Amino acid sequence: MDSTAFVSKVIEAIREVVGTGQVELHNPSFDGNEWLYLKECLDSNYVSSVGKFVDQFELLLANYTGAKYAVSVVSGTAALQIALKLAGVNSGEEVLLPALTFVATANAISYLGAVPHFVDSEESTLGIDVGKLREYLTANSEQQSGLCINKSTKRVIRALVPMHTFGHPSDLEQLLSITRDFNLVLVEDAAESLGSLYKGQHTGTFGLLGTLSFNGNKTITTGGGGAILTNDEALARRAKHLTTTAKIAHKWEFDHDEIGYNYRMPNINAALGCAQMEKLPEKISLKRELFKRYKEEFKSISGASIFEEPNSCQSNYWLQTLLLEDDNLNLRDSVLEASNKEGIMTRPAWKLMSNLAPYRNSPAMSLEGANSLYRRVINLPSSPDIYTGTR
């Protein structure tokens, strides 16, 4: 097939699924109790740090994911920064993360004065290549008094942060096994994977801590926001304390026992979150249907395929993903160009962290898998309501 024909076929297939007109990559929708709860905020004057919706949202998140505790904050980035701090990441230490991720994963590490250390990804999960990571750590790290030391930089490698790409769970069993064998703390960046299951258990609940995002482009949104999940009561308490300026409870005195953060989620954003949570199962079910539609439409197109959830996983399919075959790598930009010009918003994967100016000198393993995925991924319009024709 020549390249023009391929591009046309891809656009035609997308149009079969999403219909005509301008189609965004991922639109939020507010067809539940958003209105009612926002009105309650305004009528009660509770829009900020006081109000019932923050507690309620945290309870909804905990109940839904099965985590014992959820602490809501102002963004997914803030959630990850605090989770890493609570995981014991110190300034000058290294944290392992995929090079194929959104920049927030690396930035959260940097805010603590720690050093991102990039690892490779692979095609079956779009997440960390666990086989390669185990080999790499075996060759390049050593254990000293229960700490994992990077043999070449001599720095402590403290934590491992998988990111569940486009909502698809990484290989959590193998990742946990690696953290046990190499004395690392597992902190999950589940910003994209609220509602995704690995062997029946929610992503974000496997690590010592996990983090979520409710940015406007996510499966549910609070305008902007995030949350920390954990099963450890002491960590949950400390997460709340650190994200509310580390103020010691007192009738009127302002006393703070450490350097805290003003990361509390406002009540008005939590109100939106409560309404969105009520619709989450429906949204995920629509997104899973949307996957099936895309898969069906792309079946007949050779040279590309729709990415399907990993074995033993049930994904939220946050962003639908087209994977070009190796022969068609040169067509990625043509597809992006033509589809966006047509009013169909598509986008590639993020530029690898190791290729960004601020992280060019950070430690990294060889990144063949991530590089290949970067050149082959195209995300397709993924709003849950595209499929129902309610756009």
Place this chain on the structure above:
Amino acid sequence: MDSTAFVSKVIEAIREVVGTGQVELHNPSFDGNEWLYLKECLDSNYVSSVGKFVDQFELLLANYTGAKYAVSVVSGTAALQIALKLAGVNSGEEVLLPALTFVATANAISYLGAVPHFVDSEESTLGIDVGKLREYLTANSEQQSGLCINKSTKRVIRALVPMHTFGHPSDLEQLLSITRDFNLVLVEDAAESLGSLYKGQHTGTFGLLGTLSFNGNKTITTGGGGAILTNDEALARRAKHLTTTAKIAHKWEFDHDEIGYNYRMPNINAALGCAQMEKLPEKISLKRELFKRYKEEFKSISGASIFEEPNSCQSNYWLQTLLLEDDNLNLRDSVLEASNKEGIMTRPAWKLMSNLAPYRNSPAMSLEGANSLYRRVINLPSSPDIYTGTR
């Protein structure tokens, strides 16, 4: 007067102003277009990073304060952190700030790896004691190649951050003169003083950068939020870039040229801000009337007085302030105890930063003025609508 009689008289005077029932320290009110604008957000699906209210809110802030540019962010703390970064504050340098402030001022400095250096406050402005600061810098700093060096720590002192306490402008003319003479950058923490004027010019617009807060307890609120003000176009551009993950504009590529922050204000919070801005002049006018009522009621009470805006200033009177005379210092906690028990929310000033666990070892000048104010200040209920009887 014995102490019981004094406490009773104070409570009686407050009740004369605020009426009966439970009275909060500072309630927001939503009697304008809040409802309309929030509904527009939901109906348009724009609650997050896309939407018109963020631009509109920034324009309203710039027009109102007279700053050339305003960049809205997720909190006043985030605003100050970024403003200090843009002011050139580097890790390991010192920043001067009043010991009498909310902890966020010191924390924002710490997030950059810089060291808070505490200075004294005085009674006529409740802000930095400019005479004492000039003497202190003359004795304890020296100029080296255009940098101000702390003679005892050998660190660069990079910036001076006045905070306009309870809305009352600090002595900006003298502060500017000090920054010129000692090669410091002026960054104003105007979190509490939106709408307060020093010689007819808005606080927050005197420094290279100034910052605002729209937390729930402030004169206007966005749920949670803040803004950076500046007259420098390049700094404004960089403020926007740094607070939106330092992403380089591109049709689809995710490229980031430095370590940025996810500090953008969501559209839904900005919508609230737009409606609140329309009511700001009215709110300030009510708060100034409230001051007059308190002043009148406390005229006959000896041993305490209502704090009045500094000379040449027009204050927003964010928090009304009762100042106990030196003879009555031991009565502060009795007044706080009795009034709060009565359902009248009052509070003391913040514990001095130099007395907080995380800042106990930070450099500081002698703090007699701040210590005296800490023991004498009692903030009174200050909601703008108390006075109109619309509670």
